[in-house]
Amino acid sequence: MKLxxxxxxxxxxxxxxxxxxxxxxxxxxxxxxxxxxxxxFVMGNNILMGYMGYTSFGQPFYLSCGAYAAALYLAYxxxxxxxAMLFAVLVGLLLSLILGPSLMRLKGSYxxxxxxxxxxxxxFMFERLLIDITNGNDGxxxxxxxxxxxxxxxxLPQNYFFFIMFVLLAALYIYRKMDKSALGxxxxxxxxxxxxMRFLGYNVFRIRWLAYTISVVFSTIAGSxxxxxxxxxxxxxxxxxxxxxxxxxxxxxxxxxxxxxxxGALGFLGMKDFVSSWLSRWEFVxxxxxxxxxxxxxRGLWGLIQDTGSFIFDLSKKYKKESIKTAEK
Amino acid sequence: xxxxxxxxxYGLSTSGILFLISLALSIGYGLMRIVNMEAMLYYSFGAYxxxxxxxxxxxxxxxxxxxxxxxxxxxxIVETTLLRKxxxxxxxxxxxxxxxxxxxxxxxxxxxYGLDPKPVASPISTIVRLMNIQIPLYRLIIIVxxxxxxxxxxxxxxxxxxxxxxxxxxxxxxxxEGLGVNINRxxxxxxxxxxxxxxxxGALNAPLVMVGPYMGFDMLLFAFITVILGxxxxxxxxxxxxxxxxxxxxxxxxxWAPLAFVGPFIVMFITILIKPTGLYGVxxxxxxxxx
Amino acid sequence: MNQESKLLKVDNLNVCYGKLAVLFDVSVNVNAGxxxxxxxxxxxxxxxxxxxxxxxxxxxxxxxxxxxxxxxxTGAYKTxxxxxxxxxxxxxxxxxxxxxxxxxxxxxxxxxxDWEPVLGMFPKLRELIDRKAGNLSGGEKQxxxxxxxxxxxxxxxxxxxxxxxxxxxVIKDLxxxxxxxxxxxxxxxxxQNLPLIAEIADRVYCMKEGKVVNEIISREDIGNLCxxxxx
Numbered sequence: 001m002k003l004x005x006x007x008x009x010x011x012x013x014x015x016x017x018x019x020x021x022x023x024x025x026x027x028x029x030x031x032x033x034x035x036x037x038x039x040x041f042v043m044g045n046n047i048l049m050g051y052m053g054y055t056s057f058g059q060p061f062y063l064s065c066g067a068y069a070a071a072l073y074l075a076y077x078x079x080x081x082x083x084a085m086l087f088a089v090l091v092g093l094l095l096s097l098i099l100g101p102s103l104m105r106l107k108g109s110y111x112x113x114x115x116x117x118x119x120x121x122x123x124f125m126f127e128r129l130l131i132d133i134t135n136g137n138d139g140x141x142x143x144x145x146x147x148x149x150x151x152x153x154x155x156l157p158q159n160y161f162f163f164i165m166f167v168l169l170a171a172l173y174i175y176r177k178m179d180k181s182a183l184g185x186x187x188x189x190x191x192x193x194x195x196x197m198r199f200l201g202y203n204v205f206r207i208r209w210l211a212y213t214i215s216v217v218f219s220t221i222a223g224s225x226x227x228x229x230x231x232x233x234x235x236x237x238x239x240x241x242x243x244x245x246x247x248x249x250x251x252x253x254x255x256x257x258x259x260x261x262x263x264g265a266l267g268f269l270g271m272k273d274f275v276s277s278w279l280s281r282w283e284f285v286x287x288x289x290x291x292x293x294x295x296x297x298x299r300g301l302w303g304l305i306q307d308t309g310s311f312i313f314d315l316s317k318k319y320k321k322e323s324i325k326t327a328e329k
Numbered sequence: 330x331x332x333x334x335x336x337x338x339y340g341l342s343t344s345g346i347l348f349l350i351s352l353a354l355s356i357g358y359g360l361m362r363i364v365n366m367e368a369m370l371y372y373s374f375g376a377y378x379x380x381x382x383x384x385x386x387x388x389x390x391x392x393x394x395x396x397x398x399x400x401x402x403x404x405x406i407v408e409t410t411l412l413r414k415x416x417x418x419x420x421x422x423x424x425x426x427x428x429x430x431x432x433x434x435x436x437x438x439x440x441x442y443g444l445d446p447k448p449v450a451s452p453i454s455t456i457v458r459l460m461n462i463q464i465p466l467y468r469l470i471i472i473v474x475x476x477x478x479x480x481x482x483x484x485x486x487x488x489x490x491x492x493x494x495x496x497x498x499x500x501x502x503x504x505x506e507g508l509g510v511n512i513n514r515x516x517x518x519x520x521x522x523x524x525x526x527x528x529x530x531g532a533l534n535a536p537l538v539m540v541g542p543y544m545g546f547d548m549l550l551f552a553f554i555t556v557i558l559g560x561x562x563x564x565x566x567x568x569x570x571x572x573x574x575x576x577x578x579x580x581x582x583x584x585w586a587p588l589a590f591v592g593p594f595i596v597m598f599i600t601i602l603i604k605p606t607g608l609y610g611v612x613x614x615x616x617x618x619x620x
Numbered sequence: 621m622n623q624e625s626k627l628l629k630v631d632n633l634n635v636c637y638g639k640l641a642v643l644f645d646v647s648v649n650v651n652a653g654x655x656x657x658x659x660x661x662x663x664x665x666x667x668x669x670x671x672x673x674x675x676x677x678x679x680x681x682x683x684x685x686x687x688x689x690x691x692x693x694t695g696a697y698k699t700x701x702x703x704x705x706x707x708x709x710x711x712x713x714x715x716x717x718x719x720x721x722x723x724x725x726x727x728x729x730x731x732x733x734d735w736e737p738v739l740g741m742f743p744k745l746r747e748l749i750d751r752k753a754g755n756l757s758g759g760e761k762q763x764x765x766x767x768x769x770x771x772x773x774x775x776x777x778x779x780x781x782x783x784x785x786x787x788x789x790v791i792k793d794l795x796x797x798x799x800x801x802x803x804x805x806x807x808x809x810x811x812q813n814l815p816l817i818a819e820i821a822d823r824v825y826c827m828k829e830g831k832v833v834n835e836i837i838s839r840e841d842i843g844n845l846c847x848x849x850x851x
Contacts, residue, residue: 055421102602108420109364110601113557116550117594124591240550244428251425284436290429294422490728493721497714503676504712508768509700509729 011172014262015165022161029161031273035265036164037225040171042253042261044218045246050256051187052211057243058115061122062216064238065091066223068126071140071233072133079147081154085224092220096213104208119240126235136235143231160229167225171218172258178214179258187211188256248286252293254300263301331462336583337576338459342468344575345475346537349530350548351555351567352482353404356523359562360499360516361416363423367407369545369552370434371400371524375531376540377438380447389452393532400528401521408520413513431545438542446539471533478526479568485522486564495519554597560610569608626685627652627776627806628673628704633682635665635672642668644830646682650776655798655807657817660827666810667709669827670780674706675699687775701730705769709780709810711761715754719745719764722753723771730772738767741800759790766797770805777801778808783816795819 022032041063048054069091070084078084099118106114126134134140146155154163178184186207190197194204227233245268252271253264271289275282297304353368375396382392407430415423455466486492498505498512505512531544538544555574559566574593582589600607628650635643643665650656658666671677673684675696684691686704700706714722723745727733739746742763748756753764762782769777783791795816801807802820811817817824826834 049421053419053421055424106601106605109557109561110605112424113553114598114601116553117598120550120591120594121598124587124594128587241546247425248429281436281439283432284440287429287432287434287436290432291426294426294429490724493717494725494728496716497722497725500714500716501712503696504708504714505725506676506696507674507700507706507708508726509697509705509772510725511695511697 008176010259011169011176014172014259015169018165018168029157031269033157033161033164033229035269036168037222037229038249038265038269039168039262040218040225041222042246042249042265043171043175044215044222045250046253046255046257046261046264047187047211047215047218049247049250050260051184051191052208053191054208054212055112055247056115056215057112057240057247058118059219059246060238060240060242061115061118062092062095062219063223063226063242064122064126064233064235065095066220067227067233067237068134068140068223069220070224070227071142074145074227075140075142076133079145081146081149081228084228085221088220088224088227089217092217093213095220096209096216100209100212104205104212116240116243119238119243122238123235123240126238134235139232139234141232146228146231154228164225164229167221171221172262175261176258183210248290252290252300254302257300257302260300260302263305267301332583333580334460334462335464336579338462338464338468338472340575340579341572342471342575343578344571345471346530346534347551347555347571347574348475348568349478349526349533351552351559351571352478352564353520353523353527354552354556355559355562355564355567356519357412358556359564360495360519361412363412363416364420364427365407365412366424366427366549367430367434368427368524368527369549370431371403371527372531372534372548373434373438373542373545374403375400375528376449376535376544377442377447377531378528379532379535380442380449380540383449383452389449389532389536392449392535393529396528396532397525398528400531401525403528404521404524405517407524408517412520431549435542435545442542444542446541449535449540451536467536474529474533478529479564482522482564485519491515491518551593554593558597558600558607560607563607563609566607566609626650627687628808629683629685630669630673631683631685633669633672633684634680635668635677636680641680642830643672643679646827646830646832648825648832650806650808652775652806653802654822655802655809655820657821657824658808658810658827659812659817659824664827665830666827667780670706670778670810673699674704674778697729700774701772703772703775704778705772705774705776706778707765707769707780707782709784711758711765711785713753713756713761713764713768715752717753718750719753719756720749722764722768726768726771732772735771737804738770741770741797742767758786759793762786762790762794763797766801770801774805776806776808780810781812782809783811783813791816 018032018036022029025031041059044062045056045059048056066088069088073084073087074081103111103114127136143155148155152159152163154160186197186202190202190204190207197204197207223237226237249264249268250261251264252267253262254260268286271286272282275285279285293300299306350369350372353371354365357363357365357368378395378399379389379392382395383389386392411426411430412423415426418426451465451467453465453467453470456463457466457469458464484492486495494505494510494512495515498510498515502512551574555570556567558573559568559570573596577592577596578589581592626649628648630646630648633643633646634641646665646669648656648658648669658669660666668677672679673686673691675691675694675698679692682692686699686702689702691699691702691704694702696706714725717725723735723738727735744760745764745767748760753761756764766777766779766782783794786794791813798807798809798816798820821839824836825832826836
């Protein structure tokens with residue numbers, strides 16, 4: 001029981017863990033920033049994949065749309081970083097308003113593949129169609145346009161790290177709230193038995209659309225955070241090959257859970273970082289690791305942590321009981 | 330006028346290669362209802378084996394045979410050790426599992442051959458004149474081979490008793506087994522044939538592109554589009570879709586170069602929104618989902 | 621009763637779906653030439669028992685012997701080839717194929733291309749030979765399934781609820797067919813239709829909640845319908 005009560009502090013623990021590791025490995029700060037942003041991106045995918053059972057090969061499209069929304073704002077319209085992020089959220093809402101109705105009527109692999117084609121169309125759009133404003137493959141640079149922000153100048157990487165910690169904390173609590181509220185159960189229920197949900201009087205299509213919207217907005221926020229972090233964007237952010245990475249990260253973390261995305265981002269990026277510092281060919285090792293996770297720990301890293309946690313808790317309880325018994329004797 | 334005609338012939342040869350490669354995906358779905366992304370490995374390995382054999386012996390024909398054999402062998406190993414264990418799992422799971430296998434395969438290729446792209450010389454440099462238009466004979470040979478492969482598969486599926494057992498097995502696996510048919514062996518045989526075609530596709534495509542570790546990755550989405558556009562599980566659909574896409578890539582690319590890459594995606598996007606089951610797909614459950 | 625006449629011998633069979641046990645220490649015997657019935661409520665484990673014997677499920681414990689050979693781990697297709705045919709409850713023929721192709725499929729598996737005895741028993745199939753099997757009526761489908769099972773001259777045919785959902789006059793025909801079949805082969809049938817059982821059964825096993833609770837041997841008892849409580 002105690003262990004469950006501690007769960008509410010989960011997001012705080014994650015943030016504290018990140019802050020400690022930031023000071024333990026000061027030269028890895030960009031890596032921790034990236035993990036945090038990637039967590040938000042994986043969260044978006046997890047809503048579709050874990051809660052709704054929709055596999056999307058197009059998450060990088062939404063990521064790059066968010067990134068380009070923020071980038072274009074910063075490059076041409078103004079210098080306020082927060083407005084740029086808000087702009088990215090608006091773009092996300094607009095995207096899901098336009099695409100949602102037709103996409104959420106598709107099923108299974110069709111949804112997957114339509115999203116994949118969105119990815120390709122996105123790259124095409126930012127690389128060729130809008131080349132006049134996006135500079136195509138050369139990328140768009142706007143760091144000098146970014147204005148100083150009050151209290152904390154987030155243009156500096158060390159300050160940006162704190163800002164990201166704040167955003168991640170908020171995102172985790174919102175996510176947790178969503179999972180614990182009726183919405184989480186409704187999403188999962190309409191995945192496992194949509195017909196029954198209809199009989200219960202739910203509009204399953206609208207539920208799916210809502211989930212899609214949340215997912216898109218999370219992705220565009222992650223995109224805008226990337227854009228501000230790097231100070232430049234290029235079309236490769238939305239490439240198809242990245243779609244698989246986010247799926248892998250979601251699975252590695254443990255799908256359909258609140259903290260899975262964080263551990264997925266940590267596990268996947270960590271693995272990639274670690275492997276590529278030893279070997280130039282990370283695909284081989286990452287492939288094997290993913291197979292191991294899929295077959296041996298099918299609840300992902302978070303599931304593994306939960307299991308070991310409860311195992312240790314049970315052990316300690318047993319130990320306590322025994323020590324009480326011996327004391328009584 | 331001549332440019333268009335050339336584009337159409339080139340388009341047909343692209344279709345041929347697309348068809349050979351997509352067959353493994355199409356049959357993998359048709360037989361086991363799984364999306365076997367690792368099918369692109371047979372294609373890449375086929376191309377690399379062709380490169381090795383051509384470098385060693387100078388014979389492209391031997392290379393193509395070797396490619397088909399290695400494709401079939403890999404298909405056999407993957408089907409018997411992995412796919413059979415996961416075919417009843419949900420779509421997402423099998424997709425990620427087969428993709429992991431694909432990544433491992435890319436790692437193996439990088440380990441053996443390194444990262445640099447390898448060139449394979451075109452085996453036939455003869456140019457044929459067709460109605461005053463110059464066409465490389467090699468392109469025409471690809472078209473003929475792909476057409477023969479299509480006929481072979483259609484006869485195998487519809488005319489032979491093995492094909493009938495296969496179709497019955499897709500309809501109801503247990504009942505066929507109950508009659509005493511070793512359905513696993515038939516499934517494996519069919520899958521191996523499809524994998525061998527993918528390997529052959531790799532061999533045929535090797536002189537046209539650079540042979541590199543990520544060539545399967547580049548082809549994956551196009552093969553996917555072919556299968557989805559044609560309708561899942563329909564071999565005829567796969568054939569028609571590859572014909573359409575070959576023209577979109579080549580004729581479209583002649584009109585405006587970027588269309589060669591983005592055209593197939595746009596065609597699929599529109600088709601799926603209008604007819605979600607693809608051109609020849611049967612109405613019913615899309616895989617993994619009951620709703 | 622000597623050992624050789626026991627065609628099928630199931631001893632203390634335990635079967636689980638994952639962690640859930642569904643059969644508990646089930647033992648049944650079928651002797652050559654008999655017509656044995658298995659009755660019980662829905663969910664009593666009859667189909668599970670049949671599927672385990674046929675090789676679609678593997679038992680957790682126990683022993684299945686067919687013609688003196690242990691077939692615990694034998695694959696379904698090998699069991700079928702060795703002469704134990706199982707006809708599913710769902711009456712699924714291969715609707716996409718014609719009647720002839722359906723029969724060919726069975727011949728392909730058992731390498732027995734002699735259709736005369738089968739078509740002699742079901743003359744109606746001869747008329748329907750080029751029809752798509754999917755367009756047959758329920759009774760015709762059942763006949764086709766039995767015909768397919770009889771190709772290869774099996775020594776034991778197991779039928780799962782063959783009369784379910786069929787019209788009364790078709791059931792009468794089937795009863796006559798079963799009588800004819802029992803002269804050449806052994807039958808082991810799951811059935812809910814009491815008059816049919818009373819007419820042709822040699823022995824009846826009753827199952828309840830995953831256990832065999834009763835074995836009725838004398839024909840009088842079968843006639844008395846004393847096992848009605850198990851239905």
